[in-house]
Amino acid sequence: MYCLGLKTMLMYYQSKNERQMNNMGQPIIEMKQISKCFGEARALDQVDLSLWAGEIHGLVGSNGSGKSTLLNILNGHPVIAETGGFSGEIRVAGQTASPGSIVEAIQQGIGMVHQEFALMPEMSVKDNLRAGYEVSNPLIDRLVGASFSPILEVENRRLASEALASLGIELNMDEKVRNLPVHLKQFVEIGREVGRDGLRLLILDEPTASMSQENAKDMMEALKRLKQKGIVILFVSHRLEEVVSLCDRVTVLRDGRVVSQHLAPELDPEKLALDMIGEGVLKAQHFREENMTETVFLKMKQIASRTESIASAGISLEVNKGEVMGLTGLAGHGFTMPGNFLMGGVPWTGEIELDGQRLSSGSIQEALRQGAFMLPDERKELGLMLHASISENIAFAARHNLKRFISRLWPLPFGLSNQQQADAFALEMIRALGIKCRGPHQHVRELSGGNQQKVCIARAIAMSPKLLFVGEPTRGMDIQSKEMVLKLLIEMNRTIGTTLIIASSELEELIRLCDRIAVFRDGEVVKVFKALEDPKQMIRVMSGERGHRDAH
Amino acid sequence: MRIKLKPPTIVILIYLAMLLAGGFYVGLPLFPILSESMVKFAMNGIMVLSLLPMIHAGVGLNFGMPVGLSAALVGMSLAIQFKLQGGVGFLSSLVFAIAIAVVFGAAYGKLLNRLKGREEIAGVFTGFAFIPLMNIFWTVAPFTNRQMLYPVGGVGLRPKISLDGYFRFILDETLVIQLGKISIPLGLLLFYALVVAVIALIFKTQNGKAMAALRLNSGFARLSGVDENRVRLLAVILSTAIAAVGMCVYSQSFGFVQLYDGASMLTFPALSALLIGGGGSRQATITNAVAGAYLYQFVYLLSVPVANAILIPELAELLRMIITNGVILFAMLMERRWQHA
Numbered sequence: 058m059y060c061l062g063l064k065t066m067l068m069y070y071q072s073k074n075e076r077q078m079n080n081m082g083q084p085i086i087e088m089k090q091i092s093k094c095f096g097e098a099r100a101l102d103q104v105d106l107s108l109w110a111g112e113i114h115g116l117v118g119s120n121g122s123g124k125s126t127l128l129n130i131l132n133g134h135p136v137i138a139e140t141g142g143f144s145g146e147i148r149v150a151g152q153t154a155s156p157g158s159i160v161e162a163i164q165q166g167i168g169m170v171h172q173e174f175a176l177m178p179e180m181s182v183k184d185n186l187r188a189g190y191e192v193s194n195p196l197i198d199r200l201v202g203a204s205f206s207p208i209l210e211v212e213n214r215r216l217a218s219e220a221l222a223s224l225g226i227e228l229n230m231d232e233k234v235r236n237l238p239v240h241l242k243q244f245v246e247i248g249r250e251v252g253r254d255g256l257r258l259l260i261l262d263e264p265t266a267s268m269s270q271e272n273a274k275d276m277m278e279a280l281k282r283l284k285q286k287g288i289v290i291l292f293v294s295h296r297l298e299e300v301v302s303l304c305d306r307v308t309v310l311r312d313g314r315v316v317s318q319h320l321a322p323e324l325d326p327e328k329l330a331l332d333m334i335g336e337g338v339l340k341a342q343h344f345r346e347e348n349m350t351e352t353v354f355l356k357m358k359q360i361a362s363r364t365e366s367i368a369s370a371g372i373s374l375e376v377n378k379g380e381v382m383g384l385t386g387l388a389g390h391g392f393t394m395p396g397n398f399l400m401g402g403v404p405w406t407g408e409i410e411l412d413g414q415r416l417s418s419g420s421i422q423e424a425l426r427q428g429a430f431m432l433p434d435e436r437k438e439l440g441l442m443l444h445a446s447i448s449e450n451i452a453f454a455a456r457h458n459l460k461r462f463i464s465r466l467w468p469l470p471f472g473l474s475n476q477q478q479a480d481a482f483a484l485e486m487i488r489a490l491g492i493k494c495r496g497p498h499q500h501v502r503e504l505s506g507g508n509q510q511k512v513c514i515a516r517a518i519a520m521s522p523k524l525l526f527v528g529e530p531t532r533g534m535d536i537q538s539k540e541m542v543l544k545l546l547i548e549m550n551r552t553i554g555t556t557l558i559i560a561s562s563e564l565e566e567l568i569r570l571c572d573r574i575a576v577f578r579d580g581e582v583v584k585v586f587k588a589l590e591d592p593k594q595m596i597r598v599m600s601g602e603r604g605h606r607d608a609h
Numbered sequence: 610m611r612i613k614l615k616p617p618t619i620v621i622l623i624y625l626a627m628l629l630a631g632g633f634y635v636g637l638p639l640f641p642i643l644s645e646s647m648v649k650f651a652m653n654g655i656m657v658l659s660l661l662p663m664i665h666a667g668v669g670l671n672f673g674m675p676v677g678l679s680a681a682l683v684g685m686s687l688a689i690q691f692k693l694q695g696g697v698g699f700l701s702s703l704v705f706a707i708a709i710a711v712v713f714g715a716a717y718g719k720l721l722n723r724l725k726g727r728e729e730i731a732g733v734f735t736g737f738a739f740i741p742l743m744n745i746f747w748t749v750a751p752f753t754n755r756q757m758l759y760p761v762g763g764v765g766l767r768p769k770i771s772l773d774g775y776f777r778f779i780l781d782e783t784l785v786i787q788l789g790k791i792s793i794p795l796g797l798l799l800f801y802a803l804v805v806a807v808i809a810l811i812f813k814t815q816n817g818k819a820m821a822a823l824r825l826n827s828g829f830a831r832l833s834g835v836d837e838n839r840v841r842l843l844a845v846i847l848s849t850a851i852a853a854v855g856m857c858v859y860s861q862s863f864g865f866v867q868l869y870d871g872a873s874m875l876t877f878p879a880l881s882a883l884l885i886g887g888g889g890s891r892q893a894t895i896t897n898a899v900a901g902a903y904l905y906q907f908v909y910l911l912s913v914p915v916a917n918a919i920l921i922p923e924l925a926e927l928l929r930m931i932i933t934n935g936v937i938l939f940a941m942l943m944e945r946r947w948q949h950a
Contacts (some may be wrong), residue, residue: 132664402831439832442825453822454833456816474815 083151085110085257086131086167089409093126093137093313098533100126101143102313110260112278113290115300119311119333119547119562120388121532128260130155131291133162147240166365168250172266174242178183178220179596180236183227186249188219192421200477220252221245224279224284231466240272241520244279251283259283260291265299266389274531277303295389298601309333311367329592330387330600334564338592341568345570354378355429355524360398360407361580363418371407374397374582376524381550383567383588384560386577387445387474387599391432396578400424400431412523430520432513434528434560436506440513443502446478447494448483450501450512455519486515507538514545517555522558525549531563542571568592614887616943621885621904624932628911635918637911640790648781648794651801652862654902655855656879657803659848660888661898663728665812666844668721670880670890672732675716677852678872679743680710685857685866686766688776690754699776699861701773706853718842729890735945740873747868766780770866778862797862803855805895811847820844824891855879861906881905881933884940910933 085106093101099121107116114429118124130135130147132154137143147155149165156162176185191213193206200206214230221228226244228237236247238529250259261280273296280290280303294300300307301324309317310486312604317332319325330337359371372395376382386392397403399411404419411427433439442450452474455461462479463472483497490511494504501512509529517525530546531539543566549555561567567574568588575585576598584598614622656674663671683824683853693701717735724731748765752758757770771777783796811817819840822830831837835839859875860866883893886901909929916925 074618199697324755347616402830422834422836431832433832435828442822444825446822449818453818453829457819457822458834460815463815469810471814472817473810476817 065425066477072208082503084148085150086129087146087148088131089146089148091130091143093123093130093143095140095577098358100313101130101466103147104310104313104315106308106315108289108291109276110287110289111284112305113292115282115304115307116291116293116310117295117307117329117333118298121312122310122333123313124264124310126313128169128262128291128293131162131167131258132156132260133160134161142149143215144478150382163253166255167260168253168258169255169260170205170243170246170250170262172263174246176234176242176245181231181233181239182245183214183217183230185222185234185245186252187213188249188402190253192216204531216252217248220248221252223251223282224248225282226275226279235561236412240276243261243268243276247279251288253547256288258289258291260293262293263295263389264292264298265294267375273299286406288536295387296601297329297387300324300329301326304400311335316355324516325605326600327597331593333387334562338568338596340567341592348550348573349380350378352378353410354380355558356408356410357395357398358408358410358411360395360405362394362398363404363406372580372582374585375473378556379550380573381557381559381571383549383571384558384577385562385564385567385574385595385599388562390577390599391580392562392575393528395558396433396528396560397433400429400526401433408492429526430454430517430522430524430526431526432530436466436509436532436534440516441509446483446498447487447492447504447512448480448497451486451515452479454516459520461519475508482519483515486518490515505538507534507542508540510534510542511545514542514549518549521553523553524558526560528556528560529563530559530561531566538568546570564592565594615889617939618887620936622906623821625904625908625911626907627743628754628915631915631919632911634908637783637914637918642907642914644790644792644807644912646903646910648862649910650676650903651780651794651797651905652859652898653855653875653879653882653906655804656799656852656875657855657856657882657886657898657902658808658850658895659878661808661893661895662811662820662844662847662851664890664893665817666841667827667891668841669729670732670847670883671715671845671852672729672734672880674722674732674848674852674876675739675741675872675873676713677849678692678856679739679877681706681853681860682714682743682866682872683709683746684853684870685860686750686752686770686868688696688770689770690752691868692754696776697778699779699857701859702776703854704717704814706857707850708724710850710853711846714846715734715842717849720847721845722838722841732775736873736876737742740870743872744869759888766868768867768869768871771867772864775800776796776861779861782856782861794945800833800858804851808851809895816843818841818874822844876907877933877937882883883935884936889940889943 086108087104088104091101091104103125116124135158136594138157146153154165156167166267173339177188191208193203193208197206204398217230221244224244224247228241234242237245237385250256265276268276277299284290292300292304302390304324305321307319307324307329308315309329311333353375355376356373357374359373361371374395384392384395399409400421402421406418409416411429413552414427416423439441451473452462456463456474460472462475462482463474465472480497485496486492487494492508492511494508501509504512527546529543534542546557546559547570552556559567559571572590573585574595575582576595577583578599578601586595622662641861641947659674662713663669687705688698688702720733720735721728750766752766757766759767780797780800781794786793786795795843815885819830819835822833823837823840827837882901882905883898884901885905886897886899888897888901912928913925916922916928
């Protein structure tokens with residue numbers, strides 16, 4: 058029923074959009090039925106997207122919704138071809154085209170500015186703006202070819218400043234890019250794309266992520282100027298307020314599908330956030346009994362990163378003993394940071410108290426000694442040794458920190474790892490958690506995502522921590538595994554009294570499990586909700602409604 | 610279990626087969642070579658084993674082995690200076706060598722911790738810089754035993770100090786068993802086995818497991834409470850100390866303590882032997898080190914008389930250099946390919 062409703066809604070939106078857009082001219086870019094798989098995982102599922110001349114089109118979605126894959130396909134990123142290409146059709150100005158490389162994409166008039174700068178810091182602004190397509194002497198070009206011909210300094214300088222002028226800014230052309238502040242570097246990146254002849258589509262991936270609000274405003278002004286020149290802009294951002302104020306049309310992606318399209322002036326951050334998260338959240342039921350005590354177990358006061366360039370007022374958070382606390386927010390708003398501060402070795406300023414003990418910045422060992430443990434959201438990168446056995450993965454942290462699975466062999470002065478004990482425990486975990494494998498010696502990389510996560514949970518059980526941080530516990534799993542993993546976490550809380558902190562973008566899961574949910578925005582806790590409170594309110598806070606600055 | 614041979618091992622096995630065929634053709638007596646190969650294997654093998662702790666911890670191949678070798682040279686020089694002879698002399702050499710290697714290794718390890726990701730190239734330059742530094746030391750060190758000093762002038766240590774009367778062949782000549790025409794240097798082999806056992810045990814300790822975790826996934830290890838710099842330092846110190854032990858064993862077999870540039874000649878063959886045994890800078894087992902050391906030495910022993918008889922005499926040495934250095938280059942090439950895969 059729900060699916061049918063969604064489909065009808067989509068069709069309605071699409072036809073409404075088409076009607077409106079037809080008045081604006083022909084679509085410059087048309088993507089039809091785009092699907093893409095990475096191995097067994099489906100990243101994009103029959104995505105249709107049309108972009109018209111002179112439109113700023115917003116693309117939003119939570120992490121893993123397929124945004125990056127879509128951008129990579131449009132931009133001819135080699136990763137797409139390397140992983141087996143994609144299916145579907147791309148038409149640029151009516152002509153079938155599918156960029157096989159970034160150079161081809163540029164030739165077809167598609168330019169992209171990545172979130173990470175792709176500039177040459179030791180070269181001047183002018184050289185960066187014209188890099189790769191400098192104008193050279195046409196006569197000598199004919200004799201020795203353009204790549205050996207002398208560059209026309211004056212002409213290039215003129216073109217470079219024209220490109221920047223079209224964005225409404227002026228810069229010293231001879232300044233080294235390394236000396237520019239972040240937002241001006243971003244302008245140089247955009248200027249480089251704009252300066253190319255025949256630019257039709259400009260893709261911007263989180264262009265304002267590292268900017269202050271004021272600089273972001275300048276950036277949006279510049280984008281509006283470009284729009285008037287007839288360039289289509291595909292604007293990807295987690296800052297919904299910006300998306301709403303800037304874009305003519307917004308497409309929401311979830312789980313690789315287009316779930317909705319919204320048109321200005323009916324854009325509403327709350328609706329966008331709800332589409333990103335999924336309507337299921339409104340029906341979620343809290344199902345567990347509280348296990349929470351009144352004692353504060355973890356206290357974070359004004360915690361901010363020492364290295365991060367963005368200034369943040371800091372995270373303040375209190376978690377009670379035995380509590381299940383959820384941390385959530387839209388992607389990119391820093392809700393996984395508390396775990397990284399406490400257990401990830403990220404240096405911080407502020408004050409953290411764990412079980413009555415003050416911790417010092419960046420010390421993982423200290424937190425471990427106090428009984429904290431973390432299962433990070435980057436499971437494959439940080440949570441597992443993929444090339445080691447299940448048994449070694451499960452036993453490692455407990456052996457290293459609690460001296461479990463170690464026995465003494467006379468007359469040696471040191472203990473040796475006891476493989477039998479570790480294997481026996483791993484086997485017990487395999488049975489108890491239902492890990493599908495051939496045995497404790499199988500390598501973890503051969504397991505499915507769900508089973509890998511169960512190995513992670515077995516690691517935590519071996520540590521029997523007083524406090525467990527879990528980042529995105531169910532990401533990339535099928536529904537059955539998701540339920541199993543959530544059940545296991547709650548079991549830990551119930552049986553050994555582990556205080557749980559779950560950082561997740563799956564609000565629905567948090568509502569079902571948690572006693573309280575802290576909502577993050579711009580790297581801060583904006584409000585802490587009781588699980589039974591109105592989920593609509595949570596989404597409102599997440600998507601940027603001001604006036605909620607209640608930390609506790 | 611299926612054994613998968615890596616290209617360096619295959620190349621060396623083909624070369625070995627050709628040498629054996631050539632040996633039969635010229636009627637080479639095989640038994641003396643077999644006996645000799647066991648001595649050469651254990652004499653050089655400990656230096657090959659010394660590479661393992663650093664590889665185990667993900668620090669890579671120890672191109673800075675001269676640091677450990679120099680520590681052993683100082684240790685043995687001290688034993689000779691104090692005129693410690695026989696078993697006492699050898700044991701005290703080991704004790705001095707290990708003690709100095711721990712100090713040298715700690716400094717070298719701290720350097721490598723600051724150059725994470727570029728340890729191998731840093732090791733090459735540490736090795737090359739360390740030897741001339743030690744050369745200055747050999748000329749000015751206040752040793753007084755006449756047997757160590759330059760015969761003329763009496764200042765500075767001579768390049769080759771004879772161990773005759775000290776601990777020459779102390780392991781080689783212990784418990785030698787005659788099996789028909791083959792003589793087995795059991796004492797030497799037992800000492801080698803002891804070093805193997807020590808390494809195997811260390812790998813089974815909490816620190817040994819932490820080293821393996823750092824190699825497999827340093828992020829995982831850090832989040833699980835491993836102090837990365839401390840464990841890496843430990844691995845470098847271990848590698849350096851075992852290299853020092855290896856140098857002591859080598860010298861007693863060789864019969865001389867070779868100072869000055871002597872230490873620089875031993876690093877590449879040891880690395881090459883490990884690679885021939887199927888090891889690599891990201892993964893190497895004790896079996897790789899043992900098999901590689903034996904293969905390398907056996908091939909070398911065989912190639913000299915065969916090449917002398919069939920081809921031009923210098924060819925054997927040239928072939929050895931080509932194989933030694935070629936194999937290292939090949940391993941780097943493979944490493945690059947794995948990184949990009």
